[in-house]
Amino acid sequence: MADHRPVDFWRGDFGSEYIGRNRADASAVRQRARSWSTYFQGIMHDLPRSIVEVGCSVGINLRALTGLVDAELHGLEPNAAARRVLVEDGVLPASHVHEGEANSLPFKDGQFELSFTTGVLIHVPPSELPAAVDELYRVSSKYILMSEYFSHEPEEKTYRGQSGLLFKRDFGGFMLDRHPELTIVDYGFQWMRAGAVDNGHWWLFRK
Ligand SMILES: C[S@@+](CC[C@H](N)C(=O)[O-])C[C@H]1O[C@@H](n2cnc3c(N)ncnc32)[C@H](O)[C@@H]1O
Structure with missing residues (x-):
């Protein structure tokens, strides 16, 4: 692992196997739509008209968003197999599917009204965070949403039996410390025991 960046694993078989385990079936999309109804509760009067998901995989979020908001959707994903699914399933036109990495996005300043990650920053090593x-x-020109695993203090966990691939912390605090002018729109915890897709903390900020 020491010689590889985590994103190199995601580009290869490790990332393609993730797609096999996490399919964008109707029930996964419905579950994600419920999460987005929660995230959007405080901004229903001013929903974003352009959205980019960083690390979108096969687009479970993007499929859910299609049914919830009238916005231009874009996805960025390092894994080529996932990008193919997005186009083949008609989730996004090919021109809205982008190859790349979170630490160097191929977009203009303020290109989207909402930029977001769900379960992606946890896979970015601390040096690249x-x-x-x-x-x-x-x-982003307006909103930033992150839904990630929380830990009061930064910590590393093994992921699928490997080290160097999963990092937890207070991502909301990390964002606010770097960009203190952000306003907290809302934040919360989604609990698997109550039907959520994962035990994830989320933060919605406004620029
Ligand atoms: C756990 S999956 C989450 C997928 C999707 N966001 C969701 O919630 O369904 C993590 C995704 O992030 C992508 N990823 C990993 N490292 C990344 C990085 N440095 N930049 C952008 N995407 C990355 C992976 O290829 C994978 O598709």
């Missing part, structure tokens, strides 16, 4: 968070901030 400042750039990843700053890029989410840079490409």
Whole structure:
């Protein structure tokens, strides 16, 4: 693992196997739509008209968003197999599917009204996290949403039996420390025991 960046694992078989385990079936999309109804509760009067998901995989979020909001949707994903699914399933036109990495986004400043990650910053190593968070901030003109695993203090966990692939922390605090002018719109915890897709903490900020 020491010689590889986590994103290199996601580009290869490790990332393609993830797609096999996490399919965008109707029940997964419905579950995600419930999460987005919660995230959007405080901004129903001003929903974003353009959205980019960083690390979108096969687009479970993007499929859910299609049914919830009238917005231009874009996805960025390092894994080529996932990008193919997005186009083949008609989730996004090919021109809205982008190859890349969180720490260097191929977008203009303020290109989207919402930039977001769900379960992606946890896979960005601490050395690359400042750039990843700053890029989410840079490409948004209005909102930033992150839904990730929380830990009061930064900690590393093994992921699928391997080290160097999963990092937990207070991602909301990390973003606010780097960009203190952000306003907290809302935040919360989604609990698997109550039907959520994962035990995830989320933060919605406004620029
Ligand atoms: C756990 S999956 C989450 C997928 C999707 N966001 C969701 O919630 O269904 C993590 C995704 O992030 C992508 N990823 C991993 N490292 C990344 C990085 N440095 N930049 C962008 N995407 C990354 C992976 O390829 C994978 O698709």
